[in-house]
Amino acid sequence: MDFTASNEANKRLHDMVPGGAHTYAKGEDQYPAGMAPVIARGLGARVWDVDGNSYVEYGSGLRSVSLGHAHPRVVEAVRQQLGLGSNFVRPSSLELEAAARFLATVPTAEMVKFAKNGSDVTTAAVRLARAATGRQTIALCRDQPFFSTDDWFIGTTAMNAGIPDQDLVVTFPYGDLAAVEELFSSRDVACVVLEAATQTDPPPGYLQGLRDLCTTHGVVLVFDEMITGFRWSEAGAQGLYGVTPDLSTFGKALGNGFAVSALAGRRELMELGGLRDSRERVFLLSTTHGAETHSLAAAMAVMDTYVEEGIAARLYELGSRLAAGVREVAAEAGVGEHVVVRGRPSNLVFATLDGDGKPSQEYRTLFLRQLITHGVIGPSFVVSSALTDEDLEQTLDAVREACVVYRQALDAGDPTAWLGGRPVKPVFRRFA
Structure with missing residues (x-):
């Protein structure tokens, strides 16, 4: 993947916006060096960055976009309200x-x-x-x-x-x-x-x-x-x-x-x-x-959609399938005790553990890097209801490839060769 435009956009963001983002959890430091996509658009469970790369996205909008990007019912409710004043x-x-x-x-x-x-x-x-x-x-x-x-x-x-x-x-x-x-x-x-x-x-x-x-x-x-x-x-x-x-x-x-x-x-x-x-x-x-009326219109459309379409149950079902698939793929690669999926199915996160079973930012970096390379982005496995069977299949293929590299790093006893630069950082830290 080419990240030329994203890397340039990140530099310009840092020049004008403290931290380069308006939420610390979206910061460039949360992603592998040189692989922090700047998003151009999204539709459903997919996003495209300014370089034209396409990704299946998890944790959309820090868990806020649970119906998928540009959900038609929400967009239409907002569109109708905008013409009436906000x-x-x-x-x-x-x-x-x-x-x-x-x-x-x-x-x-x-x-x-x-x-x-x-x-x-x-x-x-x-x-x-x-x-x-x-x-x-x-x-x-x-x-x-x-x-x-x-x-x-x-x-x-x-x-x-x-x-x-x-x-x-x-x-x-x-x-x-x-x-x-x-x-x-x-x-x-x-x-x-x-x-x-x-x-x-x-x-x-x-x-x-x-x-x-x-x-x-x-x-x-x-x-x-x-x-x-x-x-x-x-x-x-x-x-x-x-x-x-x-x-x-x-x-x-x-x-x-x-x-x-x-x-x-x-x-x-x-x-x-x-x-x-x-x-x-x-x-x-x-x-x-x-x-603001358009935001309230969006909220009403969301509430109606959840109730009428059983969205909470769908999120649970999608997350359950994803969690089971990740655990199976990780076990097959011999890293089932190191790539660990946790949480309620509608709110999945993953832990990346080193050879001693301790949480590791280095192994997290390796894992994220491989996911992004294979078209999956997300600091978690938090699902949206817009995920398709094809999206889940691509995700599990990406996890499979990532787990192969993870096993290689564990066998080497050091993930450094697979990081591509500095490791990702925790949000809450005293110094940048």
């Missing part, structure tokens, strides 16, 4: 329609407020919890990678330059109810923030146990449904597991690539940010572009 001095009738549609799709919520990104709505949930409880401390699940770009979360990461000490944030391990109960006994906790599920289903009774603990101690339970929303079910993880949080936040798949997110939850809490409550007001969410 933003007005007062709420549009579409805001009423979109709110009703969301609350029908996520029946565990009583009110909803839309915004443009996940960070804003998750931070709004934290602000609301602090105001409602009169407490300041946030209890954050330490085993989950990302919740917000705001100080209360980024201050807990290795990339915390410019952020004051976050002494009002405490953390707890996922799946450990005793650890949460201990936090509640030692700190006045305002809210517990976590993804209801991660790479595996929650331990039996865990979510209900959290619900009960939070109720007993007057703590607001917040589910971050950015990933689990729609990928687990149309109503998110809370809909699948039958445990209702006080507040929840949605985004990503909600817009199929269009910018829309949602804060949803109990009326008693949400009304603190409204005009019908006698308590002290909370500046909850107030965004100029939060209810």
Whole structure:
């Protein structure tokens, strides 16, 4: 493959955009040296870069494009709305329609407020919890990678330059109810923030146990449904597991690539940010572009498509087929204990382990390099519903070729010869 145009575009991006991308997870450093495609267009589960190379794509839009690029139903809904205007001095009738549609799709919520990104709505949930409880401390699940770009979360990461000490944030391990109960006994906790599920289903009774603990101690339970929303079910993880949080936040798949997110939850809490409550007001969410009509039209089309076409079940089925195929191919090549597929079928990731069974950025680089060479791009194996049988076949062929090279590197005891340059880097690191 030729990457001349992409490499030149990456250089120009770095000259004008800090980091060369508007999301760190899309950074050039996340891909092998000289093999970070700059995308020109996408359709379904495929994308084409500025050099004309074609790829089967996974993790589309950081898990946001779950129906595939340029999904006709979503595009048509947006096209119809664009001719009617996108933003007005007062709420549009579409805001009423979109709110009703969301609350029908996520029946565990009583009110909803839309915004443009996940960070804003998750931070709004934290602000609301602090105001409602009169407490300041946030209890954050330490085993989950990302919740917000705001100080209360980024201050807990290795990339915390410019952020004051976050002494009002405490953390707890996922799946450990005793650890949460201990936090509640030692700190006045305002809210517990976590993804209801991660790479595996929650331990039996865990979510209900959290619900009960939070109720007993007057703590607001917040589910971050950015990933689990729609990928687990149309109503998110809370809909699948039958445990209702006080507040929840949605985004990503909600817009199929269009910018829309949602804060949803109990009326008693949400009304603190409204005009019908006698308590002290909370500046909850107030965004100029939060209810752009074309994004809400996209969200309604997404919700209708999920419900009517059983998209969550299709994502599960496609992911199950892919996971089984990758495991079979890896085992055949003798690397089944080194190329490891993990996660719920609708949200698959892969681990690349060295000869000692430890996670390796070098072997990840080797693996990504081989996938890209054979027309597959993605930092994960997160599927979209647009994947075809031919796409899956090409993916497994690419994995097969990658596993052959992986075995050669393991036998050599050193993957360096197959890297083509520096290894890919973790996002959260102190220095570039």
